[in-house]
Amino acid sequence: MLKRRLIPKLLIKNLKNKKSLVFFTSENFKKFKIVGDPVSQAKIYQSQRADELIIFFCDKQTNIKNTENIELIKKFSKEIFMPLTIGGGVKKISDFEFLLETGADKVSVNSIIFERPKIINEAAKKYGSQCVVVSIDFIQEKKKIFIYDSKKKSFISIDLLSYIKKLVDLGAGELVLTDINRDGKNTGLNIEVAKFVSENLKIPVIISGGCGVAQDFINCFKQTEVQGISAGNFFSFKDQNPFQTRSQISNAGINIRI
Amino acid sequence: MLKKKIGIISYKAGNIYSIQKSFEYLGCEVSILQNINKLKNIDYLVLPGVGSFGHCVKQLSKNFSLSIFKKIILKDQIPLLCICVGMQMLGHLSEESPELNGLKIFNFTIFKMKEKNQLKIPHVGWNDVTLKKNFEFFKKNYKYDFYFDHSYIVKEDKFCIGFSRHTEKFSSIIQSKNILACQFHPEKSQENGINFLKAFLNFYA
Numbered sequence: 001m002l003k004r005r006l007i008p009k010l011l012i013k014n015l016k017n018k019k020s021l022v023f024f025t026s027e028n029f030k031k032f033k034i035v036g037d038p039v040s041q042a043k044i045y046q047s048q049r050a051d052e053l054i055i056f057f058c059d060k061q062t063n064i065k066n067t068e069n070i071e072l073i074k075k076f077s078k079e080i081f082m083p084l085t086i087g088g089g090v091k092k093i094s095d096f097e098f099l100l101e102t103g104a105d106k107v108s109v110n111s112i113i114f115e116r117p118k119i120i121n122e123a124a125k126k127y128g129s130q131c132v133v134v135s136i137d138f139i140q141e142k143k144k145i146f147i148y149d150s151k152k153k154s155f156i157s158i159d160l161l162s163y164i165k166k167l168v169d170l171g172a173g174e175l176v177l178t179d180i181n182r183d184g185k186n187t188g189l190n191i192e193v194a195k196f197v198s199e200n201l202k203i204p205v206i207i208s209g210g211c212g213v214a215q216d217f218i219n220c221f222k223q224t225e226v227q228g229i230s231a232g233n234f235f236s237f238k239d240q241n242p243f244q245t246r247s248q249i250s251n252a253g254i255n256i257r258i
Numbered sequence: 259m260l261k262k263k264i265g266i267i268s269y270k271a272g273n274i275y276s277i278q279k280s281f282e283y284l285g286c287e288v289s290i291l292q293n294i295n296k297l298k299n300i301d302y303l304v305l306p307g308v309g310s311f312g313h314c315v316k317q318l319s320k321n322f323s324l325s326i327f328k329k330i331i332l333k334d335q336i337p338l339l340c341i342c343v344g345m346q347m348l349g350h351l352s353e354e355s356p357e358l359n360g361l362k363i364f365n366f367t368i369f370k371m372k373e374k375n376q377l378k379i380p381h382v383g384w385n386d387v388t389l390k391k392n393f394e395f396f397k398k399n400y401k402y403d404f405y406f407d408h409s410y411i412v413k414e415d416k417f418c419i420g421f422s423r424h425t426e427k428f429s430s431i432i433q434s435k436n437i438l439a440c441q442f443h444p445e446k447s448q449e450n451g452i453n454f455l456k457a458f459l460n461f462y463a
Binding site for chain 1: 383
């Protein structure tokens, strides 16, 4: 049987004064905290048997194919034998080709879907839906959902499910949902949204934002159909590593790799 | 000891770099092949494949002569490892791109996974592979985790030596003569994946 997944998330930024790419985590997508070298951290996750990694390039770059990114992705592929989803600034079909050839297994699209949703369709036709990941950042206010357009820095009020269903029809093969208000807050995952989205979609859903304790993972896996839970702060700053979290989740009766 | 020489078929449809690094990790010498007309110093071939069936078949036939490829595999019998769509391309046809033929080395057709209950498609993540017979370090009737990422499947047939279940049972490893093929990604399956590549090297040593 297919197993639920634990997915550390690595946000990557270029520090001008350090001239190197660093791994950081965020709180509400604002306050940033540097963790350190991305590849060393990824190697730790690998030894702790994380199931997969998500890597987002977070600089406002014009081109994802810059030399530093290429070097970093190659370093990942050289030292990390686990699945990688890479995103952050994907704009063109050729970005897919480049990322898939350099070591990504799946490519995540975010702000480009507002401008040119058809890119999902083009990529799915060429590379198959299984490598097209749509990543959506949202906030929830009472019953209303707003999704975030990082390029325009604005929130759009939306019927989340029907919007996502359109993206699935275009060929999206996986969805990563991040609750911005819970990001870095340790207040627990947004189970309400995770539940209604995962139960109403045919494709796998990954939820992120708010993991504070292992019980947050257990609650979400038990109450929803999400396939994976992604976390940045949780795996970087807590005493818990993926390995320990995994045993607790498994002990709670959830089908996960041990 | 002489290094084992691996040739990875490069046709712009696949995660070649990760596969290269995995074999290098095992101490092999890896060449990326843009051409197979004169294969020299290659002990093993690898046919990767990420993309739609149609895209992969088109790219492969654009960059290589399929008849030469088939001769190398069927006549010269160089050991071949096929990964993901690389495995699917060995068959006749795929529901994903019905207008194009596969390599027709095996007799199978590739089907879209049926929808069932609340199971999600694409089939993404770690799933069990049950071995139908002993294969190097992998023991018959035991289950091993591997990483999958696909929506189309090869059904179980006589060449299947390992199967998995999602919405239905399917072949996750097939083996016949000099060909070993897997639906999962050994280059992404951590320890089990590295062992699977090692098993391929040992089996055809």
